[in-house]
Structure formats: C-alpha cells, structure tokens
Amino acid sequence: MNASVLDAGERELLRDGFRRFSRERAGCEVHAPDDQDATQVIREEWRRLAQQGWLSLGLPDTFGGYGLSIGDLGLLMRAAGEGRWRAPLVECLGEACGVLLVAPPSGARDGLLARIVAGEAIVGVVGAGDGTDNVAFDVTATGGRFHVTGARKFVTAGHALTHLLLTARGGPAQDDALYLLETSALGVQWRNYPTLDQRCAGDLTLDDVEAERLAEGHLSLKAARDRGHLLAAAEVLGIAQAAFDSTRRHLADRHQFGQPLLAFQAIQHRLVNLYVSLRELAALLEVVQAAYDVDHPDIERLLWKLRAQASLTGRQVTQESIQLHGGMGMTAEMPAGDYYKRVMQIDSLYGSREWALDRLAETLVMQGRAAR
C-alpha cells in the first residue's frame, strides 16, 4: 500500500500547521444539544480543515488524497487530541473512509470519497463501533428506489453529519447491503444532546428515508471500526502527550513548602512512570500504523493490543494529570478534565482496556486450538 513520503522537515511543517490551527480556531463549545450553532460550528471547523488540505491525509491519490500512510493521518489526529478539536475526524476519516475503501469501486463510492476530501461531505457510519455487524435497519425497494427504516442510539456528531452510511437488510433479494443517505433527507429525525467530551451526539430515527445502494452484498463494518479506533488511538496519544506536558509545566511552576513540586523525588518518579507509558503507546502506535498500511495478517490482534494500551496510557496520564494539578485539575477551566473526558468517551465507544484484553484472551485460546 502507501508508505509515507514525508520527510522529517515536512512532518514538522505539518505539525506547525496543526498548532497554528489549534491556536486560531475559536473555542468550539458545543453547549445546546439542539443548537443549530453547534452544527454550524462543527461544519465550519470541518471546512477550514479541508481548506488546509488535511482531509486528504491517509487517502490514496486516486481520490484526490496525498496517497500517504495512515501514520500521516495519525499526526493530524494527535494534533486534534492535543487541541481538543471537535471535528468528527474519527467518524469520517476513520470509520466512513474505512468502509468506503473496502467497498467495491463504483462511481458513487469514488464520488463520495472525493467529496470528503473536498470538505463537502461529513460522513458517519451508523453502528460500526460495537463490532457486532448486527443489522439494525430495514430497507424496502420500490421501482429501483430504496427506503431505509430503523433506529440507533448515540450516533456521535449527530446532525453535524451530512451523510450516513449504514447496513440495511431487505429489498427483493432480502440481502444486507451498504446504503448511503443524506441527513437532510425526509424522514431523518435526531434527538440531539451534548456528550461527556463536549461534542454532540444524537439518537437517530429513520422513517422510510430515501437511500442510495452503495455496495452489493454484505459488507462488514469491521473495516470502519478498525480504522476508526486506529485514528482514535492516535488522538489518545496526542491527548496524553498534551496532558503530560502541561503536568510537567505545572509541577515546575507550582511552589509549596518553599519548593517547586518537581523538586520532590516522589513526584519526579510519578512523572517518569507517565513518560514511560507514553513512550510505549507512541512506539506501539507506529508499529500498528505500519502494519495497517501493509494489511498485515495479524492486524486484528495488533489493533486490540493498541486499544488496550491506548486505554491504559490514556487513563493513567489524564487521571494523574488531574491529580498532580491538585484542586486546579478539577476546574472546568483547565484542559486536564477535558482530556480525561475525551479518553473516557473513546473507551466507551471502542472498548476499554478490559474489553480489549478480553478480546485478546479469546483469540489467544483460539490460536492455541488451531496450533493443535
């Protein structure tokens, strides 16, 4: 597949751009769940990302992308984590692109990917995160037109999405297929609410909504989930790194008992623990990203290992960050709490460390059987 063609200098340029973007973006506070402003704010942030050309990171050049590796997209995600961006990158560049890239080529599919790169479409996949491939939607076909009915709770980004991809069952062949619909279509209803990580989500109801059949045959949403939580892991790394840096700064600045807190060896050792944990996640992320790029045969288990480590490092660093900031870490003003809440949300959507370890344990057993 694609390997990164960026050298160190170009990567640094990208990172500078990300930092500038973080500084310039207005605080995208998503307060009111049904506030149209929230949707507009997210779509505006999305548009500005498109203008920078960043939405094409990690996509093959056939769709107007840079043809770079997933690791370069990971750089964007790390910046998004550090900068507390609200844009649904995991949803669109992760899950939606994940399923689109494995879907059979077609004009509709190619066109949608191009629209994503151009910043014209913000696409979410419904129900990819749980990894069950349960089909929650029915489709009826009349005169060559398809209509989807069903419901799903907690679709992240909610009505900020312009399009939805989902698997629906029905039609003349009573088969499962991938469908695309516009959120502005008739019959789409959202019950929106704010989320823990200061974004928004919605409970979705589809009532006979017109949809386009994008791919024939059952398409597992696993590709969506895999790419989604790979991007989310990079976001967690960015979050953890930022939490670590701000903690280190605070410990150097804060004086109690006549000394900076960083002067105390016990505090230094805790910082070291966080540093080592960060190094582990960063190193593992590189390995898994590289494996993803080449369709490594063991990618399934590697992704679970990454989930487990991202959850571990993510929680450890953000929880410690709050603790080491003292009372100030509990204030809404400091980023420490925001970092922790986003880590919690990602764990909730893709599975906690415990969840990932269970999946690894299951496959460990199965491997053993296969060997015999």
Add this chain to the structure above:
Amino acid sequence: MSSARFDAQEFRSEVREFCRTHLPPDLAAKARDYTYFTKEDRVRWQRVLHERGWFAGHWPREFGGQGWGPTQRFIAIEELEYAGTPWLTHFGVSFAGPLLYSFGTTQQRQRFLPGILDSTAWWCQGFSEPSAGSDLASARTRARREGEYYIVDGQKTWATMAQWADMMFALVRTSDAQPKQRGLSILLIDLQSPGVTVRPIPTIDARAHVNDVFLDQVRVPAANLVGSEGQGWECVRYIVNNERLLVTELGKARRYFETLVKSGSTDDLLGRRLRASRSFARHVAELEVRLECLRALAGEAMAAAEGGRPAGVDASVLKIRGSQMQQALLEALVDALGMQGLPAPSDGVGHHHTVLAGMLADHLYARASSIYGGSNEIQANIIARSLVAA
C-alpha cells in the same frame, strides 16, 4: 465524657429502617438516580434527622446532642451514606459546631449552635488559598485588629458550598509569629458582610461545589474570634481529627459496590450479560476484597477512637484507601454502564441507563477525593514521617 451506650447491630438496623421510612419519596427518587441534591433537599433531610435527634448525635448532651461515641457516629453516617441520603453537610455540624463547643465562648455557643442544629444557618470552611493548598500553614489572609473588629483581607478558595452559606469559619493570619503556624487564628465571618464576594468555580462534573471567597476589608467583630489568637492551627488539627473517620466514606463505597454488582445484568457491546464475563466477575471480586479491607481498617480505627487511643496515622491510611476505593468503584461503574457513548453529566438527561448521567458526575467529582481534605500525597508524607521517625 463517656459515650452513650448502644447495641451496634440494633442501632444499624434502626438507622437503615429510618432511612427507608423517613426519606421523602422525591428525595428517594433522586437518590436512586444519583441526582445532585439542592440546598432545600439537604436542609429538609437534616431537619428530619434532627427531629429524631440524629443530626448532631455525636454532640455532647449538654449542647443538644446524644453523646454518641465514635462507633455509633460512624455506623449512623455509614448507613445514611449507604441509603443514598443527602450528604450531611459537615462544615456546620461536624466542624464549626464542635469547634465552638470545644474552643468557643458561651456567647458564641448561644449565638451559633442553635442555627447549626436546626439547619437555619449554613456553614462553609475557609481554609485553602491559591498559594496555600497542601501547605495550609502558609495561609496569607490577614486579620488586622482595630478596636472591637478585625479587618480581614485576602482570598479563600475551594470553599465547598459557600454559594449556599451564611457563615464561614476562616483560617486567618493575625500575627507574623514564627513558626508560621503560631500566627494563625480562626475567625467566624458572616458572608453577608460588606467586602465579601463569593464566586463559583466551575468544576469538571458540571455541578456547583466550590467557590472562591474574596475578602476585601471585611469587618469582623472581635467577638467572632474562636479561642485565642494563635490558636488557629490547633483548631485545624482538631477539625482534622474529627474528620478522621468521615474520610472513609464506607457507606458510599458499599452503595456503589452494590450498584456495580447489579450492573452485571446489563449487556455488553456484544450483547452478552456482563456478569457472564469472567473478567467482570473477577474485577468485582477484587473490589470486594478491597472493600472488606476498608471496612476492617475503619473498624480498627473506630476501636482505637473508642478506647481513647491516639489515632496515629489511621486517618491518613483511611483517606488514601477510602478515596482509591471510590475512584475504583466509579471507574468500574462507568465501564459497566457507559458502553457505546457517554452523555454529558447533566442531571435529567439519561440515556442508556437513567443512572448514567448522575453516575458520570459522581465519577468525575470523585477524582477530587484523592485531592481534597489533605491530598493523598500529603497523607503519604504523614505516614512516611511516622515510619522514618519510628
């Protein structure tokens, strides 16, 4: 003063039954949903308890209490927490009140104790400052004596429930005596006084807990000095000792634990019952052991307190393990109940589970349990000092 006699088992049953029958239905509903109680809710409940004689049960009889010893008090608080009743606001009934009947003048007791007992007066604590958190003895808020008044200037922070409070007992610096502890005193400040500004500090759980209290040339009657000038640090230590068994929050832990066990009936991401997962069951078992240890530690500390033995580092041990227990339980609860998306922790917007929104707020606030009341780092220093000195 000898403790009132009582039968532990009987008393525990009595309190449990009382909570079941006397907690008003609307408050019971809030308890079930982990909804944050309003000031009115708390006042109402405190008065129900007071009518039974249980609100200030640990106060000496001569001051309106029942003369409970540490064990009886501990059992009462444990059962009240376990039932999910509104947290007894300790600043009045556990801190200011005992401070006044131990150090205060007759006039101070007559003025302030009745309001504490019947919850007509709400109290808060003014100890921490921006530059004096863990290093509390560095407190800089000054109280300058001028005739029959002290003029107070400075800033207190992390004042819990100050937004509801009428009075604040504040740690102030009345002299530059060395060591710095010797220059500290306790003043009772009426928060309606000119020059007082209470400003809420928003916290990550989106509930209103703590505040900054700005004091700008506030005139406080000299009659509001507790004890003598320079006795402030002794008062702080007295309050810390009074708090030593409260910090365990054992009843709360038991309540969270039971909720966690019940959560085993929910489905995981793959549609399987959570309790069927061996790792879930094992994790719950691990927490069960920790809870048993916490209960045992508390029992030991109670026995020591009952026997009048020095507390040693009991308070520090209980604080460390008590806070860790809460955080561990709430982490497990969010993992169990919060799969596939976490809503904002605002009350009344429950989704997959009605308790999730309140539980999330509890989870986030519990990150502070290892920070407030003397951070776990400070507690570790206290224990370390005793180990080194031994």
